[in-house]
Amino acid sequence: MPAAVVIPTYNESDNIRNLAEGILALPIRAHVIVVDDNSPDGTGALVDALATQEPRVHAVHRPAKLGLGTAHIAGMRQAFLLGLEPIVTMDADFSHHPRYIPGLIAGLDQNDVMIGSRYVPGGGTRFFSIQRQILSNVANAFARTALGLRATDCTAGFRAYRRPVLESLNLDSIFSNGYSFLIELLFLCQRHGWRIGEIPIIYEDRRAGKSKISKAEIYKATYTVLRLSWRRGRMKAQALRGRTGTTPY
Numbered sequence: 001m002p003a004a005v006v007i008p009t010y011n012e013s014d015n016i017r018n019l020a021e022g023i024l025a026l027p028i029r030a031h032v033i034v035v036d037d038n039s040p041d042g043t044g045a046l047v048d049a050l051a052t053q054e055p056r057v058h059a060v061h062r063p064a065k066l067g068l069g070t071a072h073i074a075g076m077r078q079a080f081l082l083g084l085e086p087i088v089t090m091d092a093d094f095s096h097h098p099r100y101i102p103g104l105i106a107g108l109d110q111n112d113v114m115i116g117s118r119y120v121p122g123g124g125t126r127f128f129s130i131q132r133q134i135l136s137n138v139a140n141a142f143a144r145t146a147l148g149l150r151a152t153d154c155t156a157g158f159r160a161y162r163r164p165v166l167e168s169l170n171l172d173s174i175f176s177n178g179y180s181f182l183i184e185l186l187f188l189c190q191r192h193g194w195r196i197g198e199i200p201i202i203y204e205d206r207r208a209g210k211s212k213i214s215k216a217e218i219y220k221a222t223y224t225v226l227r228l229s230w231r232r233g234r235m236k237a238q239a240l241r242g243r244t245g246t247t248p249y
Contacts, residue, residue: 001029001083001084001085002029002030002031002056002084003028003029003030003031003084003085003086003087003088003101003105003160004030004031004033004075004078004079004082004084004085004086004087004088005023005030005031005032005033005088005089005090005101006033006035006072006075006076006078006079006087006088006089006090007019007020007032007033007034007035007075007089007090007091007092008035008036008037008068008071008072008075008091008092009034009035009036009037009039009043009044009047009092010036010037010039010043010065011039011040011041011043012039012041012043012092012093013039013041013042013043013046015092015093015094016034016043016046016047016050016092017046017050018094019092019094019098020032020034020047020050020054020057022098023098023101024054024056024057026098026099026101026102027102028101028102028105030056030088030101031056031057031058031079031082031084032056032057032058033058033060033075033078033079033082034047034057034058034059034060034092035060035062035071035072035074035075035078036059036060036061036062037062037064037065037066037071038061038062038063038064038065044059044061047059058078058082060074060075060078062074066177067177067178067181068157068177068178068179068181068182069174069176069177069178069180069181069182069184070177072089072157072181072185073171073172073174075087075089076089076166076171077171079163080163080166080167084163085162085163086105086108086160086161086162086163087160087161087163087166088101088104088105088158088159088160088161089157089158089159089160089161090116090157090158091157091158094204095203095204095205096116096157096158096201096203097201097202097204100116100158100199100201101160103199104116104158104159104160104199105160107160107197107199108160108162110195110197111195111196111197112161112162112164112165112189112194112195112196113159113160113161113162113165113186113189113194113195113196113197114159114160114161114196114197114198114199115151115153115156115158115159115186115196115197115198115199116153116156116158116159116198116199116201116203117151117152117153117156117198117199117200117201118136118153118156118200118201118202118203119140119152119153120152120153120198120199120200121200122200123153123200123201123202123203124200124202124203125202125203125204125205126202126203126204126205127204127205128203128205132205135218136155139154139155139218139221140152140153140154140155142222142225143155143183143225146225146226146228146229147183147187147225147228147229147232148190148232149186149187149190150190150196151186151190151196151198152198153198154182154183154186155179155182155183155221156182157179157182158201158203161189165189165192165194168192168194169185169188169189169192174188175224175227176220176224177220178216178217178220178221179217179220179221180217180220180221180223180224180225183221183224183225183228184224184228187228
């Protein structure tokens with residue numbers, strides 16, 4: 001069955017054609033699903049033009065900038081409609097290179113979710129500032145510790161999912177949007193008992209265009225981790241009450 005590669009976009013006209021062509025040239029059967037949030041730079045029109053030339057390119061147009069999380073979900077639902085599996089998600093700016101996609105998909109032979117990780121042996125980053133490197137390391141350590149996540153790269157958006165994983169989750173119930181969506185989705189995958197693996201990638205800071213990470217996104221991610229940590233604590237307390245038949249004080 002052909003794979004789906006879901007790519008959320010906002011003002012990525014400098015990158016999207018080359019990225020789509022790179023994915024289609026891989027030695028795998030893959031469709032490209034671009035979810036564009038009405039980019040003022042014409043990204044959506046570029047994807048429409050590509051789709052007229054290549055039937056494996058699909059455009060999902062949204063009326064405004066509605067957030068990374070809902071863009072992922074829209075792309076996943078489009079993959080469901082097209083009957084595609086597995087489902088890969090990645091950024092549009094070449095920070096996630098298409099050459100890693102076959103390895104992510106191959107990893108699904110032993111796992112249910114695969115992450116392209118900067119922090120397993122062999123992984124790393126290029127063209128990152130010291131500040132961004134520190135921020136990334138702190139964010140991952142915070143998420144792993146607070147939520148008990150076993151993956152080393154909890155904030156990575158370069159992932160491959162077996163379709164039953166996503167179908168088992170109530171995607172509409174995910175509260176987070178933006179980059180914090182990625183943490184919440186990984187948390188839910190682990191809570192449901194799905195097997196999660198990682199392969200090393202070299203993450204390269206974007207080739208063209210402007211970064212979408214802002215202080216607001218950092219605050220949202222912090223709130224998401226704290227909210228899910230509180231939820232995790234409640235789940236543990238409920239499980240304890242169920243085992244003992246008493247209310248812990």
